[in-house]
Amino acid sequence: MPEPVLRANNIQANVAPGLRMPHQQIIALGGELAAVRRLVVQLTPLVTYCAEAFAYHEERLEIAKQTATFGRESFTAITSGQGRRWLNFAIGARPLADAGIAAPAQADRSFALGLPARSTTLGDPKQAGTPGHKSGWVVGAPDAPPDLLLILGSDRADTLLDFVDNVLLAATTAGLQLLYSETGTRLENDEEHFGFRDGISQPGVRGTIGDDGAFPLTRRKLAPSTDNTSPEFSAPGEVLVWPGEFIFGYPMQDPNHFRRPLPESAVDPFLVDGSFLVFRRLRQHVGAFRQAVRDLLAQLTAFGEFNDVNEDWLQARLVGRWPSGAPVQVFKDADPRDPPGSLDRFNNFAFRNAVEQVTTVEGETIPGAASDSDGLLCPFAAHIRKVNPRDARTNFGPATQTQKLRLLRRGIPYGAPAKNGDDDDAADRGLLFISYQRSIRGQFELLTQDWMNSPINPEGSTGHDVLVGQVRLGGGGRTGVFARQSAGPFRKIMTERDWIEPTGGGYFFAPSRQAINIFLAEIT
Amino acid sequence: MVASFGAPAFIDDLGPGPLAAWSAKVHGWFRDAQAGLPASGRLYNMIDSEAPDAAHALIPWNGFPRKFTLRWPTDVERRWQTAETIVTADMDGRPAPYFRRQGTGFVPRLLPFRDQDEYCEWHTFRGAESGEIERIVFTSENPEYWQHLAESDEALLLKLYRDLISTDVAREDLFFNEDVFIRGFSNGQVVPLNLNGKYNPLNRWNTHNGIMHLTHPANSLGAEIQLAADATVLRRSSAGDLIADDGDLICCAAYGGVNRSSDPTIGGRINELVRGGNAVTINDPVGLYIGEIDLQPIEPPGGISAADCWKVVRGNGADRMILRAEFALPEGSGFRLEDVFVGGEPLRFGAQLAELVTVVIHGRGFGKAGQAPTANCEAKCCRRPDIPALQQLADLDGVCPDINPVVEVPGEENFVLTATDRDADTVISAEELPNPYSRV
Numbered sequence: 002m003p004e005p006v007l008r009a010n011n012i013q014a015n016v017a018p019g020l021r022m023p024h025q026q027i028i029a030l031g032g033e034l035a036a037v038r039r040l041v042v043q044l045t046p047l048v049t050y051c052a053e054a055f056a057y058h059e060e061r062l063e064i065a066k067q068t069a070t071f072g073r074e075s076f077t078a079i080t081s082g083q084g085r086r087w088l089n090f091a092i093g094a095r096p097l098a099d100a101g102i103a104a105p106a107q108a109d110r111s112f113a114l115g116l117p118a119r120s121t122t123l124g125d126p127k128q129a130g131t132p133g134h135k136s137g138w139v140v141g142a143p144d145a146p147p148d149l150l151l152i153l154g155s156d157r158a159d160t161l162l163d164f165v166d167n168v169l170l171a172a173t174t175a176g177l178q179l180l181y182s183e184t185g186t187r188l189e190n191d192e193e194h195f196g197f198r199d200g201i202s203q204p205g206v207r208g209t210i211g212d213d214g215a216f217p218l219t220r221r222k223l224a225p226s227t228d229n230t231s232p233e234f235s236a237p238g239e240v241l242v243w244p245g246e247f248i249f250g251y252p253m254q255d256p257n258h259f260r261r262p263l264p265e266s267a268v269d270p271f272l273v274d275g276s277f278l279v280f281r282r283l284r285q286h287v288g289a290f291r292q293a294v295r296d297l298l299a300q301l302t303a304f305g306e307f308n309d310v311n312e313d314w315l316q317a318r319l320v321g322r323w324p325s326g327a328p329v330q331v332f333k334d335a336d337p338r339d340p341p342g343s344l345d346r347f348n349n350f351a352f353r354n355a356v357e358q359v360t361t362v363e364g365e366t367i368p369g370a371a372s373d374s375d376g377l378l379c380p381f382a383a384h385i386r387k388v389n390p391r392d393a394r395t396n397f398g399p400a401t402q403t404q405k406l407r408l409l410r411r412g413i414p415y416g417a418p419a420k421n422g423d424d425d426d427a428a429d430r431g432l433l434f435i436s437y438q439r440s441i442r443g444q445f446e447l448l449t450q451d452w453m454n455s456p457i458n459p460e461g462s463t464g465h466d467v468l469v470g471q472v473r474l475g476g477g478g479r480t481g482v483f484a485r486q487s488a489g490p491f492r493k494i495m496t497e498r499d500w501i502e503p504t505g506g507g508y509f510f511a512p513s514r515q516a517i518n519i520f521l522a523e524i525t
Numbered sequence: 526m527v528a529s530f531g532a533p534a535f536i537d538d539l540g541p542g543p544l545a546a547w548s549a550k551v552h553g554w555f556r557d558a559q560a561g562l563p564a565s566g567r568l569y570n571m572i573d574s575e576a577p578d579a580a581h582a583l584i585p586w587n588g589f590p591r592k593f594t595l596r597w598p599t600d601v602e603r604r605w606q607t608a609e610t611i612v613t614a615d616m617d618g619r620p621a622p623y624f625r626r627q628g629t630g631f632v633p634r635l636l637p638f639r640d641q642d643e644y645c646e647w648h649t650f651r652g653a654e655s656g657e658i659e660r661i662v663f664t665s666e667n668p669e670y671w672q673h674l675a676e677s678d679e680a681l682l683l684k685l686y687r688d689l690i691s692t693d694v695a696r697e698d699l700f701f702n703e704d705v706f707i708r709g710f711s712n713g714q715v716v717p718l719n720l721n722g723k724y725n726p727l728n729r730w731n732t733h734n735g736i737m738h739l740t741h742p743a744n745s746l747g748a749e750i751q752l753a754a755d756a757t758v759l760r761r762s763s764a765g766d767l768i769a770d771d772g773d774l775i776c777c778a779a780y781g782g783v784n785r786s787s788d789p790t791i792g793g794r795i796n797e798l799v800r801g802g803n804a805v806t807i808n809d810p811v812g813l814y815i816g817e818i819d820l821q822p823i824e825p826p827g828g829i830s831a832a833d834c835w836k837v838v839r840g841n842g843a844d845r846m847i848l849r850a851e852f853a854l855p856e857g858s859g860f861r862l863e864d865v866f867v868g869g870e871p872l873r874f875g876a877q878l879a880e881l882v883t884v885v886i887h888g889r890g891f892g893k894a895g896q897a898p899t900a901n902c903e904a905k906c907c908r909r910p911d912i913p914a915l916q917q918l919a920d921l922d923g924v925c926p927d928i929n930p931v932v933e934v935p936g937e938e939n940f941v942l943t944a945t946d947r948d949a950d951t952v953i954s955a956e957e958l959p960n961p962y963s964r965v
Contacts, residue, residue, distance in 0.1 A: 118869025
């Protein structure tokens with residue numbers, strides 16, 4: 002089946018291909034429906050859609066390739082004049098319900114319930130007063146649910162500041178209350194605050210852009226393969242997924258086949274070209290993490306067969322990658338730091354099956370990787386394996402089903418990076434986690450609650466996602482399991498420290514251009 | 526090696542004689558399954574052979590039926606309700622394989638069961654008058670064990686039913702008092718076996734009015750052992766390649782339910798172990814087990830913890846061998862179970878908890894030299910045109926039906942539960958009587 006032509010002037014840009022701007026502001030607003038509508042009327046002309054962002058990023062990446070600039074620097078190379086002012090927004094459950102628009106709540110029960118109600122399901126503390134409990138959140142606490150979430154982006158920090166001022170003025174003029182406003186900044190090498198490059202692995206969204214469907218939304222770095230039973234890749238390790246998994250109104254991924262689309266059921270017009278947005282403000286306690294790694298290392302090295310490992314080795318196994326992003330499954334012994342070629346070198350691996358060497362359409366040869374079905378290279382509990390088991394079966398069924406639990410991650414760090422030795426500083430820093438998906442309940446929540454926070458899912462006796470999991474204390478802590486040989490012994494290490502603290506968030510729906518008009522049309 | 530097989534979770538119901546008889550039964554199922562494989566087969570049993578370096582492999586899957594989640598991915602309420610409906614035929618229209626005589630042949634004797642086919646079942650006990658939830662009970666106990674218990678110690682059977690379900694249970698409630706037939710064997714011939722006077726595994730205290738053990742026709746230990754055996758055979762595609770994908774394997778070998786979380790996962794893992802050069806088995810004590818429940822999303826009222834409400838009644842949680850567990854508020858709490866919040870909303874269905882349950886089997890394997898048996902495919906999968914997210918097994922040379930690019934979703938008014946009695950009038954011969962514990 003040919004890939005669908007995406008309605009690129011109707012889909013908000015942060016859904017696909019992503020704003021990706023190095024400077025972003027997340028703003029949460031609350032107020033009456035009329036005030037929400039007044040602001041949306043003003044924001045409508047400012048919204049950035051997929052087509053514009055796609056054209057911009059294609060040009061940026063082309064220049065980046067020619068000038069060998071990556072990450073934040075690639076924006077500098079293309080920036081001119083005043084800088085860009087990009088805006089996307091999403092609406093909470095309450096204003097939609099007040100407007101009589103029921104489709105999003107019917108499409109996702111968790112959206113209707115809201116993040117505060119679902120917070121403990123994600124592993125957040127149950128006891129009020131405990132760090133991370135929803136009652137203490139800086140945004141999205143139960144008594145102050147955001148009705149609108151704005152995401153502003155720019156390639157220039159000063160432009161963003163000015164843009165934010167203008168939008169906040171418009172918001173207050175419309176009668177909305179400012180609940181939260183925070184700046185996110187892409188860090189050097191796209192690291193997160195623990196010092197690991199983030200965002201290397203994303204699903205390759207199928208679909209084309211342009212009237213004649215001339216441009217694939219996701220660049221195809223590999224020639225199409227003729228094998229119809231295995232996953233198809235847009236780039237090494239980047240599995241192509243049908244767009245209906247993220248955007249309403251398109252074919253979804255068949256749960257029983259890697260390549261076949263699942264026919265889309267009839268979709269309410271308000272949902273078409275829209276997507277559910279999850280926002281989680283996750284504070285990262287860098288000092289606590291570093292200290293916990295030292296404690297975990299002491300536990301692990303007490304087992305004779307692990308007495309040769311060090312902190313770098315253990316941290317990399319908790320993540321599944323070295324700080325540069327290099328996967329431990331491929332780079333077993335040390336961090337190569339810069340990729341010996343493109344970043345694709347850091348993504349060409351699977352867990353259950355060996356992956357062959359491939360050559361990209363541009364002629365770069367990307368080495369393959371050995372299989373690791375016993376978790377000897379990349380432990381089952383490693384963060385990247387827990388949240389994306391790639392080709393592995395899970396407790397939800399075969400590997401084809403695993404492709405239906407993917408997210409489009411659009412997060413960005415906030416706060417100043419910690420310096421070495423700042424273990425005890427009290428600075429607030431972390432990740433403004435944002436993901437887009439068709440189903441909050443069936444994607445984001447399922448992989449968080451059922452995989453990250455479980456000691457046995459998705460692959461067996463795996464241990465928790467020690468890095469990001471939120472297993473409550475008193476329940477035996479979070480465990481990681483390590484082995485040198487398939488038959489064991491299996492060494493369990495455990496921590497009761499929390500270094501990721503949820504401090505806010507919310508569930509929203511990112512409407513299409515058409516849906517925004519429906520939302521506003523209800524005014525009359 | 527072991528001298529004998531233990532009762533599931535080493536539960537201590539049985540005296541030495543009945544326990545030895547149970548071991549012999551399990552041993553027999555393994556040997557039958559092994560006998561169906563070539564001499565180079567990779568299934569072993571722990572009584573006859575074992576290697577000192579055999580390793581444990583925990584195989585987990587979700588307890589809530591995947592078929593309902595695939596069928597109603599967004600309509601959570603509907604799948605909760607449907608999963609708790611007692612039926613006489615499952616979602617595909619298949620009744621339990623019990624029959625009554627009609628003329629010279631047999632027609633289905635429709636008996637009730639739970640359409641919960643992931644080797645984990647639950648029952649929501651509600652007050653007769655109030656309709657309020659009193660407790661929710663989960664089981665992974667296989668029906669063969671209870672059949673054995675009924676044959677071994679009728680008094681104990683009755684005591685356990687009374688202790689665990691209701692003091693109102695009467696002996697006659699648990700045994701057939703009519704002619705009901707299943708497939709039996711005599712002198713190597715298939716013969717109808719009359720169960721009149723024998724234990725009725727689908728009695729009302731194990732269906733409409735309670736729960737003691739698994740009831741879905743596919744949820745049996747014998748079927749599980751046979752699935753393990755069949756999954757040890759490596760499979761080749763039409764192109765001659767060894768099949769490694771779990772979904773492709775189960776469609777090719779037809780060793781279980783293709784729309785479940787369980788069967789593709791179990792079979793896929795076993796086949797993977799064999800592909801890796803291992804002989805495999807199911808660990809002693811052979812059984813199906815609840816591995817864990819995630820209590821984190823559960824918020825009881827009044828300072829009560831979720832752990833205070835979850836009680837393992839049979840088996841044990843520490844070894845991930847839970848046979849029976851119960852969710853109820855502590856006695857005298859003064860609250861109702863409807864006051865408990867699960868995932869941010871009041872508890873109304875046991876299904877809300879079932880979605881938090883992980884079921885497991887304990888696999889075991891050791892390295893074994895030589896070539897494992899290999900076979901070509903016996904079947905393939907086609908999508909169901911009415912629900913393309915679901916598959917059905919088909920003949921290799923059959924043509925799969927066309928799938929419309931847009932599927933019409935039935936509205937609330939015209940929706941009909943597909944579990945029907947449609948086969949009730951089909952007369953079959955004694956030779957055609959199906960195995961009471963089929964896998965599909």
